[in-house]
Amino acid sequence: MRCTASLAIACGTLLVLGMTAPAQAAPTGQTIGLTCLACHGDAGQGSGAIPPLVGRTADQLYRALLDFKTGQRPATVMDRHAKGYSDEELKAVADYFASLPAK
């Protein structure tokens, strides 16, 4: 199926963040990811000195999150955040941001 002309606007809105209404057995990458937007820009594009999450590969993001979690990478707040997630959850949120369009 393709986006019909009459649906193009609605599809465009959804494309911004790949929005879906989550309903799964574990927190999805999107559920976790949406809470990141309060700091990292409303489309993950970064905000001031806070770096972007979009425009990076899933592997780059996952590696950074793991390094924050283990304390290998210096941080102000991200170490405290990353420790709150399993490796699987960090992978899921890395995949989510890697799937979004770079700004």
Place this chain on the structure above:
Amino acid sequence: MTVSRRSFLKIAGSAATLGAFGTQVRASAKGGQVVVVGGGFGGAACAKYIRRFDPSIRVTLIDANLSNYYTCPFSNLVIGGELEMKDIKVSYDALKNKHGVQLIEDHVDGIDADKRTVKLRSGKTLGYDRLVLSPGIELMYNKIEGYSKEVAETLPHAWKAGAQTVTLRKQLESMKDGGTFLMVAPPNPYRCPPGPYERASVIADYFKKHKPKSKIIILDPKEKFSKQGLFMEAWDTLYPGMIDWVNPERGGVITSVDAGSMTVTTEDGDKIKADVINVIPPMQPGRIVTASGLGGDKVWAPVNQQTFESTLGKDIYVIGDSCIAGPVPKSGYGANSEAKIAASAIVGSLRDEEPGVPKWVNTCYSYVSAKDAISVVGVYGLDAENKIIEISGGVSAKGGKNWRAEGVYAKGWYDSIRADTWG
């Protein structure tokens, strides 16, 4: 045409098939009408995200203050003289024009949960399929003898950003060097746990630069407070001897205030005179929550911790300061985080789908000077009994090495959460 949950998820999981997803959503969505009461960090974000999750749902946002709304976060920087009111003013244009949220500037006077309607002060009645209440807090003026909404014109609380913020700023500007600023801190629970101490910090910074002989007294009914170790370290380092935090044992509990003589009387009978008095009274949930009995015998509204649906009112969701959310603080970020969980649950419930597994975050920066900040972080999830627990978090490291960096990140945070909520 209906779509099974399994195929829906399969389609939704791939960004490459969003065209198909768009078609499926329209086919499966039942639409519906959601009414959101309160246009702050919780209500505005919830309205926006419901529309983003499913544009077929009609969302109406009601707030009495839409044309005159200022954020509480960063209002302390206005009080400290670092920012102006225009810097913390919010526009609802994007909610309306970009996200298709219908706006109504009015008070909500009542809810009829059986008929599923809300009554507006203008006399209008609105029907809903799902109702979201995010009314913030109500200040309990009558809990302090000598205090009232009228007296607050002289002894400002400045705990709802707006005219009160300006009043307190002007009083500080007119205060003579060598004067005393006295803050009456609120008891738990209240909106923005570190807020009073951030306020004291940025006022101290202003005094240090412009009125260095001045003093700050904080009368506190609490034994301890948010980020206490970090605040006290900053006060000792940046403003030695300027701030006197008075705990209950030393006389921090007050019994009355007197605007005429500019004095505060403590439980011990001491009368303390000051030049500027900031009274932050006890708080309760926003009036609509109290008036509709949604606090039950708990005062703050008990909610299903997975969805934020009230345990006392079907199809009514309470988010933000007014609800009970376990360890999640009453903060703008907390409300924004809860809004997304509730939005997802509401969209799901309108499609008869089970709610997803939630996860919340809170990140609160507090300035300890005009340029330096500290932070507290919380990552929250549900335990086996569906109670919200803190999984990770804590405050900034001691020693002040990240003060300047966090001061810069705090500004990024502010711009981002504003855009995420109202943009």
